[in-house]
Amino acid sequence: DGGITQSPKYLFRKEGQNVTLSCEQNLNHDAMYWYRQDPGQGLRLIYYSQIVNDFQKGDIAEGYSVSREKKESFPLTVTSAQKNPTAFYLCASSVIGTGDYGYTFGSGTRLTVV
Amino acid sequence: GQQVMQIPQYQHVQEGEDFTTYCNSSTTLSNIQWYKQRPGGHPVFLIQLVKSGEVKKQKRLTFQFGEAKKNSSLHITATQTTDVGTYFCAGWDGGSQGNLIFGKGTKLSVKP
Numbered sequence: 001d002g003g004i005t006q007s008p009k010y011l012f013r014k015e016g017q018n019v020t021l022s023c024e025q026n027l028n029h030d031a032m033y034w035y036r037q038d039p040g041q042g043l044r045l046i047y048y049s050q051i052v053n054d055f056q057k058g059d060i061a062e063g064y065s066v067s068r069e070k071k072e073s074f075p076l077t078v079t080s081a082q083k084n085p086t087a088f089y090l091c092a093s094s095v096i097g098t099g100d101y102g103y104t105f106g107s108g109t110r111l112t113v114v
Numbered sequence: 115g116q117q118v119m120q121i122p123q124y125q126h127v128q129e130g131e132d133f134t135t136y137c138n139s140s141t142t143l144s145n146i147q148w149y150k151q152r153p154g155g156h157p158v159f160l161i162q163l164v165k166s167g168e169v170k171k172q173k174r175l176t177f178q179f180g181e182a183k184k185n186s187s188l189h190i191t192a193t194q195t196t197d198v199g200t201y202f203c204a205g206w207d208g209g210s211q212g213n214l215i216f217g218k219g220t221k222l223s224v225k226p
Contacts, residue, residue, distance in 0.1 A: 031213075033213070035216075040123065040218065041218060042120075042202065042217060042218035042219050043157070043202065043216040045213065048213055058213075090156055090157070092157075101162075102147055102149075102159030102162060103147075103149075103157075103159060103204075103214065105156040105157045105158070106156060107155070107156050108156050
């Protein structure tokens with residue numbers, strides 16, 4: 001089955017540590033996205049990529065970094081510069097273009113800073 | 115920047131009652147999409163509306179896109195406990211370099 005896989009499902013991090021969240025898709029989608037979800041805040045865009053080796057900052061990119069070395073993979077690193085990293089992180093992918101297609105979301109990673 | 119506002123933020127209904135959530139954009143949208151997120155789950159794409167005044171139905175769910183393409187609504191008839199979750203609208207901000215702008219969602223709870 002085609003889909004998008006995020007790992008791990010739960011992640012605990014000590015303050016001051018960087019951590020990388022994995023996102024892999026086998027849908028042959030060109031575009032991939034990272035969102036952060038906090039209670040009552042909806043989905044806020046962190047980074048997105050429409051082509052390999054290129055990505056764009058979203059609304060809340062500070063303290064995060066990404067790479068897109070392969071079409072299938074779009075890992076997100078939460079750096080120690082992110083002041084409030086505890087959240088639910090969602091990765092999504094879509095066919096590129098004019099928004100004519102829905103996004104497919106992964107099952108998410110819940111990050112907790114301890 | 116472009117914003118998509120969604121109301122209400124929460125809605126509690128008795129099973130069998132109807133439910134409606136509304137979505138309003140500060141600018142004209144190319145299209146609008148609706149997603150459902152079950153508790154503890156991830157958003158799942160429900161439908162997309164493209165044309166001005168478009169109405170689409172999925173069983174008990176009715177989706178509308180306003181004539182000016184700035185607002186949309188989702189109406190659920192005779193809610194069931196399986197309808198519980200958060201419903202998000204998302205508007206496309208136009209252009210090939212654009213991306214979806216999500217509303218904050220309406221969280222629906224259904225009392226049996």
